[in-house]
Amino acid sequence: MITFYPGPSKIYPKVATYVREGLESGIISMNHRSSEFMALMDDTKKLLKHRLNIPEEYRIIFTSSATECWEILAQSLIKEKSLHFYNGAFGKKWMDYTSKLGLEVQDQQFDLEGLPQISNATVDLVCFTQNETSNGTQVPAQFISDFTSSENLIAMDATSSMAGIDLDFSKADIWFASVQKCFGLPSGMALMILSSKAVLRAYEIDERNHYNSLAFILDNEANNQTPYTPNILNIFLLNCLLKDLPKIDEVNKLTLSRYSRWVDFFSNTKRFGLLIKNDEVRSKTVLTVIYDSDLNELKQKAKQAGIVLGNGYGKWKETSFRIANFPAIAKGEIEELMEFLSSQDTK
Ligand SMILES: *Cc1c(COP(=O)(O)O)cnc(C)c1O
Helix, strand or coil: CEECCCCCCCCCCCHHHHHHHHHHHCHHHCCCCCHHHHHHHHHHHHHHHHHHCCCCCCEEEEECCHHHHHHHHHHHCCCCEEEEEECCHHHHHHHHHHHHCCCEEEEEECCCCCCCCCCCCCCCEEEEECEECCCCEECCHHHHHHHCCCCCEEEEECCCCECCECCCHHHCCEEEEECCCCCCCCCCCEEEEECHHHHHHHHHHCCCCCCCCHHHHHHHHCCCCCCCCCCHHHHHHHHHHHHHCCCHHHHHHHHHHHHHHHHHHHHCCCCEEECCCCHHHECCCEEEEEECCCHHHHHHHHHHCCEECEECCHHHCCCEEEEECCCCCCHHHHHHHHHHHHHCCCC
16 A cells, blocks of 8 residues: 555555664663663664754754644643644644633734735744645745744644755754654654743743653753653664755755756646645645545545545545655656556546
8 A cells, every 4th residue: 555645645665674774783672761771762863963054053853743732831831821823623632622721822813825814912932833734735935034033933744844844944943853754753642842031941940740841851852851751662762863864955845846846747637726725835845735526535436546545624625635745755656647647637
């Protein structure tokens, strides 16, 4: 089966080899206070900084999911109020989780084809979903770059774009992603990247009531440790993968050239069309495709052809499907999907 699901998504084939290496070397049985684990964590953070172009002064922590990151931010970096720019299901969930923890949230929903409407509210944290996986939109780099003049801390959920496109980490204070999307690794781990300003704020607030309070995680991170037993296997897999992958500049080129191919492809189909028309805000890593005939039949036929399409999300569930444009997907697999879709493109 070839999967184009945008998470969990296709895992890099070499992960099988890494798992074997991890078992044979014994590293994944090591205690998480051991010098071996601390060296692994240190090396993995260095590799992340080098491969993804993360500024040297940023700190990197490991958590269990992007959802956990939402809660960590709400617990530890928001004293009273946060501002949420979103146009889809993940951005809304982030806001809802924050509100459920008793914080005041400002709802700043924006149009699918448009940019967030700048608001001057004074808040503790401004929240953006850099890549909205549910509908295939993105907040473009230029917008993020222009927005940074503000005094507020800025957080970016980049779960389905980090490791797929070249993000300018210096333009926001907090970035996070789980690894089952663009990283092409098994689910169960996420990473959060924090600027010095974010770290300073975490220690000013110094919230320490939870096992995953940010100040406590950062204390541990300073010694290459974690408060609780982390996903050592996944940290090891990430380490191996980063050693093999080219720098993000290269991966970014691949993602964008494949994206252009997909856009060209759908501009020449009769029954298929992209949900998002505005190229500037269209995601480069998740494509939402509208199909004007029997979607269930299409998915069935795809399955018979050995291809799993991503279901549409929420309001577009009945009329659309999603295609992950993640780097772990092979060129031949993309061609196979294109061939299949062409064969179904008849009026
Ligand atoms: C998948 C996804 C999440 C949730 O990730 P988990 O690892 O399941 O917590 C959050 N935000 C975005 C944008 C996502 O695509």
